[in-house]
Every structure is written in structure tokens, then in C-alpha cells.
Amino acid sequence: MSCHICVNCGVQYPLASSPPSHCLICEDERHYVDKNGQKWTTREEILGKYENKIQCEEDGLYSIRTEPHFGIGQRAFLVQTSHGNILWDCISYLDQKTIDFINGLGGLTAIAISHPHFFTTMIDWSHAFGDVPIYLHQDMKNWVVRPDKCIHFWNGETKDLFDGKLKLIHTGGHFDGSQALYWPDGASQRGVLLSGDEPQVCMDPEQVTFMHSFLNYIPLNENKIRRIMKNLQLVNYDRLYDAFIIYGTDGVILEKAQQIVQRSGERYLKAITKDSN
Template identity: 45%
Template sequence: MTSYLCVTCGTHYPPDAAAPARCPICDDARQYVPPAGQHWIAWAALRDGSRANIFTPMQPGLTAIQTQPTFAIGQRAYLVQTPQGNVLWDCISLLDDATVAEVQARGGLAAIAISHPHFYASMGAWSQAFGDIPIYLHAKDQQWVMHPAPAIRYWTGEHQDILPGVRLVNCGGHFPGSSVLHWAAGAALLTGDTIRVVSDQRYVSFMWSYPNDIPLNAPAVRSIAEAVAPLAFDQLYDGWRTVTGDAQQAVRASAERYIQHIGG
């Protein structure tokens, strides 16, 4: 038996005799099935050497990891380095020996934490490769886990500290469990697509569905802005882009302008 990944969203499914019939993540109205239908790739084919993970330093102690050529949604994961251990924030589908070696050279991993189901990717394989390290997922999104693993730790409530100075904060919005990671020493907020950096990289946005252009309502946007208001951060990193400097003010101003435009 082999295991398969959804080519559209990058979700890794448990080993089976054949590829799954459907991808519930893509069938959901927040994602999409391409006009030509759903496609699958075998785990070994993804790892055949035609793609590689690129490590890009973002600021001291923070490295982006992204697959080239792009696979599925094409998001970045991040390695957050702290004196008490490293965290992988969000996840990507490709994990190969070169990637494990690059991460080990930076101190390995103590934990994985993921913003929401679109970035669950190959989380089980990543956890296993680094010694069955814990994977922190918000319990509100448990129904979207397609590949259950003993390493998953479902957290509940508004926040969860995973290492000193590394806190997960539940914001909701895009998914009920959508969360962000606050890294105090780096004055950085890592947001997945709970809070999404827009083209000018000075503002952010908040959507229920990005591919289907479905906005959030005013109470949901206010609730996200309020959840991150107590956190001190200058940089904001989503799954693709960065707000460099004064990111806290960028979130405040963006929430105000967004609510104005949706008539809230």
C-alpha cells in the first residue's frame, strides 16, 4: 500500500490500496475541486527529486521553508528557533531527507503547530521524522483531520503556550479553530491565512474563503483583531507574504477599512 496526497490542497491521506475517491478538504466551500476534477499523487512520486524545499532566512531565528517548483497551495512553513527548542509553524506536503538534514542542522524540532486544516499537509510524516514530536491543532477543527496520528494534541480555549515565548492564539474566522502563533522574542506574529497579507504588504485581509472570494462578517473580523490586540509584534508573516514593521497597526487599520467596506 502506498499513501496519496491531494494535488489541489496538498493533504496527505493514510496508506490505502488506491487513492481516495474524494478530498473532503477540497469539497468544502472554502476550497475547490478544479474543473478537470480531483487529482492525486503518490507519496513516493512527490519525493522523486523533481521538487525541493528552499530555506529562506526571514529574520534571526526565523526561516521560511517552501517547496519549489510549487506544490498544491504553495504555502511557506516556518522554522521558529528558540533556546528551549524549535517549532515548525504550519506545514508543507514535501518532506525529504535533505529537508530533515537542513532542519536538524538548525537544531531539529520540538513541536509542530498548524494554523488551520488547509496547512495540515504531511504533518504526520514531519512529526515522525523528528521523533514523534507533538502536533498542536485546535480542537475546533478536529473534523478536518484526514490522517489521524497519536502525536496530535488538540488544544482548546483561547490560547496555548507550546514553549516559553511561543504562544498559539485562537482567532476563528476562516475556520473556527483558525489560530496564529506569537513569537515574543522575534516580535513576530505568524498567521497562516487567519490574517492574510495583501499585495502592497502594508495591509492585511480576512476571508472565509480565499479561492471563492467569500468574505467574513464584521463580528468575525472584529473578533480576530481583538484576539491579537494584546500581543506585541512588529512583523507579520502569513503563508506567502510579510508585513515588515508596524504590523500591529497594519492589522488594526486593515480591520477598520474592511468593516467599513462590508457595511458593518
């Protein structure tokens, strides 16, 4: 009996004697099934074959990513606050070295996930740090393939965590339940947005983009773009970290991120609306 992990996307399924016949995440139009078919592994099988690289991005913020590449190359973040630490987004690979490092920083008080492509082994992460709560928007409920009592669903546009030290923002768009994390004390109190992959930093760091599917090049529609832009104006931030280090970018906009997001959204709307030139 094992909790099998999809090699292609990195999501973990419930305890079973054999792997699932299908992966809900991969078969969705936003992702894909590998040309060689669905493959499965377990945490036990991959232990020692990978390593998590943990890097301090700025005071109170650490990035965590797995080498060599696993799943879709997800990147997680640990945010430190005076009320505890939160893991933002999640990666599949979890070993004792990673657990010890995070415990050395004070452990975890909570986990929050931007969207289903980052569910990965989130239940194992929660259990490893004392069954800490995992905060997901209610609109992501149908995408949870390994239910657990540690998952807490919330409704609405925003949710304060840690007495306002952090805020979840329901953006929708990429998935109906997509959310971002706002850290007001980040960037020397200028505010940090941890966006998952919506918006995502472009090759030109003066631009971001928004997509229904990044892998399959499916754009978002006008209403969803306007919703994202509106809800991201509920907070003030100067710096943005997205979910990936890909295409030669480091996934960071160090300053004026809010203006760049607004300008990019307007550019996107001009490109997709019928009266654009």
C-alpha cells in the same frame, strides 16, 4: 499500500491500497476541485521531482517552500527558541535533504498548524523528527483526515508553548479553529506574528485582509472580524509573516504590523456593515 496526497490541495490521507474517492478539503466551499478532476500522488512518487527552498528570514526564523509549485503553494516556517524549534505550518514535500538541514539546526520539538489548508503531510513530518507533538485547536478536529497519536488538541483563546517562548492564539474566522503563532523574541524582541493566511498581506503592504475563502472571494462576517481583531490584541507584535508569496508580495510586514492589522480590520468592517457609505 500508500498514504495518498491530494495534488490539488496537498493534504495527505491515511494508508490505503487505493486513493480516496473524495477530498474533504477540496470539496469545501473555501477551496475547489480541479476542473480536470481529483488527482492523487504519494511522497514516494514525487521524491526528486521537487526541491524545498529554505531561506533565513531573520535571526531564528527560516521559511520553507517547495519549487516548483505544489498544492496551493504553501509556505512553512521554522522558529528557533532556547527551548527548542517549532515548525509553523507545513508543506507536502519532505525529503532527506530537508530533514538533514532541519536536524542541523537542532531538529524539531513541536509542530503547530494554522488551519486545515496546511495539514498537508504533517504526520510524516512529526514521525520524521521523533513523533513530535502537533498542536491544533480543538475546533479543527473534524478536518483532520489522517488521525494520529502525535496530534494534540487544545481549547481556549491562547496556549503557551516552550515556557512562554511561543504562544498560540485562537483567532477563528477563516476556519473556526484557525490559529496564529506569536513569537515575542522575534524582530529583535519587538515581537513577530506568524498569521497563516489570516490576516493576509495585501498587494499594498500597508494593508491586510481577512476572508472566509480567498480563492472563491467569500468575505468574513462582522462578528468573526471583530473576534480576530480582539484576540490579536492579546499580544504585542511589530512584524507579521503570512503563509504565501503570491500576487507579487513577499508576505511580510516588517514594522508597525499591529497598527496595520487594526487599521485594516476597521476598514474591512466599514466596507461590509450596512451603515457604510
